[in-house]
Amino acid sequence: MSALFAANSLGEFLANNVSERWGLALAAFIHAFILINVFALAPLIFIWLERKVSGRIQDRLGPTRVGGRFGWLQGLADGGKLIQKEDLVPAAADSMLFRMAPYIACIAAFGTFMLLPFSGGWVAVASDIGLFLLVAILSLEVLGIILAGYSSGSKWSLFGGMREAAQMVSYEIPLAITALVPIVTVGSLNLVEIAEMQTSTVFLDGWLMFNNPFTFIAFFVYFTVATAGCKRAPFDLAEAESELVGGFHTEYSGMRWSFFFMAEYAAMFVVSGLASILFLGGWNTGFGFIDQALAVTRYRGALELAAIDPETGLYLTNFYLPSFLANLFGMVVFVSKASLLVFVQIWIRWTLPRLRIDQVMMTCLKYLIPISCVLFLGATLWPIGVLHFAERSTVMPFFEPIQNKIERLKGVAQKSHDDAEEERAEQDSPVSDVKDERPAVELAPAVASAPLGSEGSK
Amino acid sequence: MDIGLNHYLVVGAVLFVCGIICMATKRNAIGILMGVELVLNGANINFVAFSRYTALGLDGQIVSLFVIVLAAAEAAVALAIALNFYNNHLTIDVDRGDELAG
Amino acid sequence: MTGEQFLFWLLALTTCGGAIAVVVSQNVVRMAFWLVVALGSVAAIYFLLHADFVGATQLMIYVGGTIVLLIFGVMLTASGPYVKIKTSPGDMVIASGVGVLVLFLLIGTVTAVDWKQAHRSLVGNEHAEYPPAPAAGYNKSNPSSGNTARPIGLKLLGVSLEDTDPTRKDAQNLSAGYLLPFEIVSVHLLVVLIGAGYLARAKRRVPVGADAVVETLAAPVPVQVGVYAGFWRRAAAMLIDGIVISAVQVPAALLMGPLTEPPSNAFVCVSSLLIFLYLAGMESSAYQGTIGKIIMRIAVTDTYGQPVSFLRAAARTLSRYLSGFCLLFGYFMALFTKRKQTLHDLVAGTLVVRRK
Amino acid sequence: MTAEESLIVKLLTAAWLLPLLGFAVEVFGGYWQKSRKSKAAALMAVACIGCGFVASASALCLGIEWSALLGEGTKHDVMEPISGTFYLLGEFGPLVLSLDYYIDSLTLLMFTMVTLIATCIHVFALGYMSDELTDDHVDHEVHLSDGGHFHRPGRFYRFFSFMSLFCFSMLGLVLAGNIFQVFVFWELVGICSYLLIGFYVERKSASTAANKAFIVNRVGDFGFIIGLMVIWTSFGTFRFFDHEIDTKPVPGLFTMISRVEAEDAHHDEKHKSSAEHEKDEEHPEGEEHPEGEEHHNGEEKAEESHPAGEHATAEHHAHTMQLDVDDARSVVFLHKDNKGTRIADPVTETEKSIPYWLLIVAGVGVFAGCIGKSAQFPLQTWLPDAMEGPTPVSALVHSATMVAAGVYLAGRFYPMFAPEVLLVIAYIGCITLFVAATIAIVATDIKRVLAYSTISQLGYMMLGIGVGGWAAGLFHLITHAFFKSLMFLASGSVIVGCHHEQEMPKMGGLWRKMPVTAFTMLVGVIAICGLAIPFSIFGAKIAFSGYHSKDAIVASSLAFMNANQIHFLLFFVPLVTAGITAFYMFRLWFYTFAGTPRDKKVYDHARESPLVMTIPLIVLSFFAIFVAVGGEVGPLYGLLQGSEPVHVDGGAVSVATEGATAITMPSRHAIHDVHGQAGWYALIAAVSGAVFAYLLYGIRVIDPADIKRNFSGVHTFLVEKWRFDDLYEVMFIKPVHVIARWCTGFDRGYIDGLLHWLSRKTVDVSNWDRKFDENVIDGLVNWIGKVVYKSGRSLRHLQTGLIRQYVMFIALGVLALFVLLFVMFPA
Incomplete structure (x- = not known):
């Protein structure tokens, strides 16, 4: 269970402060609330963006009326309309599966937000296999599409579902492989760690995209594959209206129909966010001096949270405001990057014509999979080659290796932390006062090493 | 009641038995394949539960990983066989594939 | 609850x-x-x-x-x-x-079964904790996180992170791990992939007389369409090529330094590149074959009897490594494939035929 | 072992094993190929032996200390022997059978020579054997009963695979590190020659010749085996070199039979050598002999107190070596440490020794093998018959492989030979060279002349080794290999050019038709005769290789005669034979190439051979001219001296150092002193022989036919090869036939009768057995079969083919098993 909720900031904080059982439940609730209220809004914004961008590309204005100048409430208005519509189930449909399918698609798309970090430590589940789990959950979305296509009892839907199944299953393979290309460089599947390692020294040098030629190409391959995996144009064969009416959602209407679109836009955001974490530095800006300062601040914050009182052996959970602000800034950076990539996807959709289904499949199976395999092989051999021939860990002449950088920044944070400790110790002489001022939680070593589940049952 | 090893083993047993019944009753080849998957999953639950509740350690999880991977391979081959069966018999009903009956 | x-x-x-x-x-x-x-x-x-x-x-x-x-x-x-x-x-x-x-x-x-008793007698400690602590993850500071990816990965390689009990002598030692089963499963998966694809493939029939049609097309080197070069002839051609290559390589290596010392990386890279260019270039040239192949009167063509492009020849040359890696089995495939093709021939879609 | 040494070992191993690989590939690939028109096997063989040559030459370049060879310093610094074990075949108590290697400069030289010549011959054979490149080869020399000729598929691949095996065997023999391994490869060489001589197996003459060669060789090998037995029992090891058994150092054969300084050398020898040395001291060129200088220095270090002039006598005295014998001079002690003191055998921990006569038996036994292999008197008869094989085979057999093996072994085993054995060798060689040369005078078949000349030259080599000219004998082996292979290939070219005409009386004037062949042949003839311009130009004589080597042998025998006056024949016979050699070789050349054509048909059809055949000729003639350049101070001789056994240098004395039976081997110094003198003698003999031939066959001053008429008795005797074959017929073959007839009678009368009786009884018994079998056993088996069949028919209804039922069966079976388990083990 704790693996599911292994959060190292909010969950632990609540577990330590409130009570272990209810703390975790509370954390889960808070996460869910944030997900629904913040990121379910993201599709609405992106739908508005889509209409706006398409309008501008087609030399028209797009929505203008609802919500002030830019029609920015258009998405909400659409949602309101859709909720009011009748929830239709065709007579030929397999009604249980028909009703169930949109939920599966939606849950799979939104479930991935659980693993997507937004800033240093700001993640619901900081799993060591975050990337793996994220891709696994994302791949469940196809199930909803297939079930929708099958259960509608319409041949257009069946064709759409079939195409979708073939396309998504095929594109999952290059997606996973290209996502593994930067993994080879950093050596971790933990998305937080991956992003933290991309702190730049000078300008953009920390971004994994610029780490070596293979990651550079891999970014573009990944982005193409991710676009196809989200069944976005020019790969939107599952809902090609000129051929299949509406594809798998031909028979859907109202809220169930809109669930598919929420899922689609959520998935777009997730793959774009993943792209920015894997290739574009995550919440790092790319400017060396800013990144380093922010990283030191974040590490300092982590040290403050995990500080142990040397006399009592208790955790001192200090709240460190600069760290919080740095994380907030990081989130802004991250969301901007991801949104930019979503914008590019929209841009592509309204620029490029649609492919034929056999072209789509051939592109994937004959080109993208071999290319991604070659990239993976190259990314594996590159560090060995650089180490062997140039006798250094990177070809960049003046940038330091990833591991050294992290160690150095952590060292700086540790030093400033120690200095602050000393300062505090000098200012506040009596130990008991300190204990009163700061919230302290007793965590005996034996308990700390025992599983939370068994602890709860004792 | 504390959740212990027995609970998980019973869940595994239920899965296993469901798989057996599935294999024994479904005339659809795909259905039989699903029964096989259920049986394998029942066994896998046992492995992982033992890895948690006994001194087996990570070995149980590794074995279950092997099982999962091999089950995927088995599913691929079984589906290919099912497709061939369909090509040859124009049905997926396994009761029709009794050419070798004594 | x-x-x-x-x-x-x-x-x-x-x-x-x-x-x-x-x-x-x-x-x-x-x-x-x-x-x-x-x-x-x-x-x-x-x-x-x-x-x-x-x-x-x-x-x-x-x-x-x-x-x-x-x-x-x-x-x-x-x-x-x-x-x-x-x-x-x-x-x-x-x-x-x-x-x-x-x-x-x-x-x-x-x-x-009394699992508690069974566990204790298995461990050999009457007061062992039951249930035991879960297999500790990589993250020691947070043992309940269940991060098992790294321990499992290491376990596959034979390193066991979970046994920290110092009384167990073999705890920190390397064991064979699960590397061999892992490899076997990987090969099994590959075989299954190919086998499933083969079973489920659409059956196609090659039109009769395809070979005869292409014979009329002009080719720079007259070859005997359908007369495939045998294993021994090809082996001899390879031997001759080996002599030709080493006739250049060995003196060059002698210039670089004594033969008893391993050659430098640069030398290995350059000579590998040159060998690659020699093989791929000669096979895609008008000669349609390396010097050994010319001497042994055989030529490389595509499946329609036409000369191969450089890309195809390059693919053929690179996939020679593939043939070599599987214990040279790729080469021996020429002994029993229908058109006497080796593995790299199959990969690149080429044939080796006798010259006229 | 340094990296360089291990590289040499690897190179030589590769050169040795490549032909074996070639053999395997050729023989199987050839067997399976569809058409017999493929040259692939030949190219493979050429490639293998060519690579072998490259590897051997590289090893030669790597292994030789060139500065020591060409500059100052002793020749023994040229190369340290490399030895070791490839593979342990088995251990039988203290006796170890293994595949070893022993590499010194001689080995390297032999490798390079063998591979080079074999490469040339292979290339030549590409052209020579090309008429075998057919699926339907007609053998015109085989007449069938219906009057037609014999038809068979071409055997191109078979020829080259045998050639590869031949090269492999010879190289293995050279590389061998123990005498047993030598024997193994010795036999392999024998079987290869058998296969190749009998290549045209359908021809009666060819198969007979092959059998003859094989059987005659077995006679020699019998002696070889006796020698091996003696070595096994007395020495307990076969290895040449020092090695270790269970970390105990065990000396090899060569170290066991090391020499000590003679206690009292021959008075004459002492006197003479001291006198010569004094003369040498005054001579301005005395400093030219670095080896002498070195010993000089060594002596100075040992006895510093002696003034330089005084110890000169002592030096030569000290250098006369003798086997370490007991006081009764009948037992030879083995095992000595570096300082020469006797020690116990590390394995058995006893002081080991061997009776002196047994040592002689061992030496003579091993030499008997050499007699057979190198066609020495009295086993020389097989070699001329071996001409039945294709000419490239003859070239290979006569130059680099088979016959060279015998001389090589004699040289390699030299440290084991007691002086008495050496005397035997010398006399055998002496007789052989004379007998063969005389027969060659009257032979008319071009290949037979060459064959007898080979026997004669082998006699020279043996003589050289026997009289203490170790390096001279092997020197001649190398040079002879080049010019004899050259001449054989040239004769092959002539034979091909004349459409398989081998009789010289039918040729003549061919040099106009085939100039390259004629002049390369002339090079070979001059080389073998030893013609030279005996004046120094740029410090070296203008001479072909044969002059230098033959000169060295004659010089050795002259020195030997000086030391042992009683054995004067050992000098005069070779000297005279040198003249005979020149005579018959020029006779051959004049007969074949000069003069007017005698048979118009042959002449008209004659043509020069293709390039693939002439290029090897040119290559070989180049080597025939230049291989021995510099003579005694040249690189080749220096290389040979680099692996010369230590005691050769000073000369050895026999155990009986007094009286008529005493034998004193000349020292190198002594040989060198008579070198110039001997060279003049040999040159005069050769020139006179050549002039005589020119008079007889070149300008025909006297008609040879007249001579033939006048000396018809001698001529017939010579044409019949000294009647050796008749002698053997009477001595061996007839008695064997008589014994065989007796055995046949015994076999037919007694053994067959017993067998017939037994068979009748067996038939009776089996008749009873059959009745029992048919009624009782078959009835039982049939009953079981019926029961099984019936039950099977009823059981097969269980197999419904329904997968779901099978699943149910499994589940029920598991249930039943568990229920059974609970019932039987209720706890």
């Missing part, structure tokens, strides 16, 4: 319910749906058991992969959207009876 208990009962319910629904359903797609429910719940049970990597794998492979394949099978084989092949009620009753008996047997067996 603690959170764990609640989750367990919930998941047990969905798992067993899903499984039973699979049995009861008569529609194959519904069966698949309930199977997804059951298997997804099994993945959640793995998370509950601190086996996060296994759980993720279960999700990825079973729920994400196998189920899709199953639905594929359904769609390709069903003659209509609602195919129901009914089971006779008698069968159902008998199977259920036997199933219930087996279930009682299993439950009886499971509950008959």
